[in-house]
Amino acid sequence: MSRLYRLSLALLTCLALTGISHAAEEEHLRIKIDGPLPPARAEAIYNKIKRGMADGYAPARDPIVKAYPRWHRHNKAPYLSDTHGNRYANNFANAMATNAGYGRLKPSQRMPAGAVVVKDTFTVTPEGEVFPAAVFYMEKLAPGRSPATGDWRFVQLLPDGSYIGDTIGDSPEDVAFCFTCHKAMAEVDFLFFLPEAYRK
Numbered sequence: 001m002s003r004l005y006r007l008s009l010a011l012l013t014c015l016a017l018t019g020i021s022h023a024a025e026e027e028h029l030r031i032k033i034d035g036p037l038p039p040a041r042a043e044a045i046y047n048k049i050k051r052g053m054a055d056g057y058a059p060a061r062d063p064i065v066k067a068y069p070r071w072h073r074h075n076k077a078p079y080l081s082d083t084h085g086n087r088y089a090n091n092f093a094n095a096m097a098t099n100a101g102y103g104r105l106k107p108s109q110r111m112p113a114g115a116v117v118v119k120d121t122f123t124v125t126p127e128g129e130v131f132p133a134a135v136f137y138m139e140k141l142a143p144g145r146s147p148a149t150g151d152w153r154f155v156q157l158l159p160d161g162s163y164i165g166d167t168i169g170d171s172p173e174d175v176a177f178c179f180t181c182h183k184a185m186a187e188v189d190f191l192f193f194l195p196e197a198y199r200k
């Protein structure tokens with residue numbers, strides 16, 4: 001049987017795509033690809049790199065980013081998210097969000113303060129190089145704390161743990177585009193959930 005999706009485990013030393021002041025060196029996977037990854041393959045790759053992804057995010061010392069790998073994952077396998085840079089994404093929600101019906105909200109239902117949803121991501125280049133990518137999260141704040149963003153806090157971090165921006169912290173202008181898109185989902189508390197085929 002031809003192993004179309006055989007992993008070539010050559011570990012290469014390359015520059016991390018951090019896009020900031022220092023170019024960190026990092027080992028990464030190189031794989032054979034032929035179009036978008038089938039779910040089982042995307043899952044196998046994620047399982048190989050997720051520890052390294054967490055290590056990369058760790059310098060942020062962000063309690064949400066530290067905690068999310070232990071939360072409920074709502075997707076069966078990483079899915080391509082073209083709205084988040086055409087990366088493979090996962091979707092994790094904390095107990096408060098999951099118990100409050102994340103993914104099953106009825107019109108005009110709202111998440112409680114303290115609900116958090118996180119997406120971690122990785123990139124696969126057309127040449128088959130696999131890189132950890134940004135982590136995104138939304139944290140529901142106390143009512144009235146951020147009316148301009150539906151009382152959600154939007155945050156994006158780079159794979160090395162540096163912050164792109166935080167709507168209630170540094171560089172809010174760099175993450176203002178998040179709500180510009182998420183506001184389309186106002187009816188269900190600005191949440192999109194995830195593609196149907198990938199829901200558990």
Ligand code: HEC
Binds near residue numbers: 080081136138181194
């Ligand atoms: C162009 C539209 C668009 C933009 C811009 C966007 N998102 Fe999203 N977001 C989506 C869609 C669609 C989904 C569901 C599918 C997916 O995960 O890709 C989603 C899902 C999410 C989720 C999972 C929670 C949920 O159910 O909605 C989080 C967390 C998230 N986005 C954070 C962010 C952050 C942080 C930013 C800005 C840095 C951002 N998004 C920018 C469209 C967008």
